[in-house]
Amino acid sequence: MFVKELHCPKCRAVHAADQIIQTCTCGAPLLAVYDSEKIAARIRKEDLTSRPHTLWRYRELLPVRDAANIISLSEGMTPLIPLEKLGRELGLADLRLKDESPQTTGTFKARGASVGVSRARELGVHTLAMPTNGNAGGAWAAYCARAGIRAVLVMSKNAPAMNRMEIGMLGASLFLVDGVITDAGAVVNRAIAEHGWLNAATFKEPWRIEGKKTLGFELAEQFGWDVPDAVLVPCGGGLGIIGIYKGLRELQKIGWIGSRLPRLIAVQSTGCAPMVRAFQEARPDVEFWENAKTCAFGITAPRPVGAFLTLEAIRKTDGYAVAVDDTAILRAQKELAAREGCYICPEGAATVAALPQLRRDGVIGPRDRVVLLNTGTGLKYPETADYTAREVALDASIA
Structure with missing residues (x-):
């Protein structure tokens, strides 16, 4: 509504916002810039209390100009759950889980899809394509189905079966490749060059991040506009961290939060940790x-x-980056489910697995208010489930 223009964070070029555009001419991602003064004059924090509990409660800080173009499946305003048992074990007085599993399609990808598809519809897009590891594909397929936009999705044939099934059932055109997401991206790029579709891949269009930044808005609101001290974020493409940082910076500009920001901590797997390596090597x-x-x-x-x-968001918030191995991730997933009643995805479990190391290294202190971001439900990953069940006769006695 109050988006002014698109800025390139690398070459500083400025682009018009109301056009179908992918990246800057220099190849860098584009970021939306808003008229903070007009927003501050238009809305107060107190106005939110009467608004629907979806991410569109922050509509003045989102890019869709005409509300008729909004595609919503009640995404956003997910719970912030105290983890008291885990907190006591680790010596943390205030540990909470920002649980994205109630989202449409079961993951936080619904945020970017809702805003991204809404803006695509507003700009007249008919077909979009993207590579996906699975969850983003499911979310974009759902919102495209609702918007009447064709979604073309390419993913690894080794992606979780639940993700493949979800995308197929939601009516998208699904293609599988023998490789990883970068290989899927190459297939998408060739198709886009041939057909002229919108490339909706991460960082290839400017609107997905606008949905992700609502995580920052919600954390600020749920903490009474006094932001937490640290937020642990599972990190692949890194859009979650960038989004939270962008959202909080925009709240600062309209005067809703103070100068202090939470330390943003990226958590990766030791099996794929390019962000951690770059952080440690100061690159x-x-x-x-x-x-x-x-x-x-x-x-x-x-x-x-x-x-x-x-990496810029991590460093500007005095954050950190850490990697944990798959054994620790799966153990954390199982233990949190059994002890706190939260069956989270492996990506979210990586943040749980990282906590003991961060406490030992002094990155997180006992008085810090800490948030773990769980990006989705564990139900989408049946292949990681480790449980015991015994078959018994119908007349058996069990104890």
């Missing part, structure tokens, strides 16, 4: 991660396009 961007493989399939991104923005 501004990542290098390709060879032979990427992890049970947390959604964070398998060997060389994310916008990694330089993720």
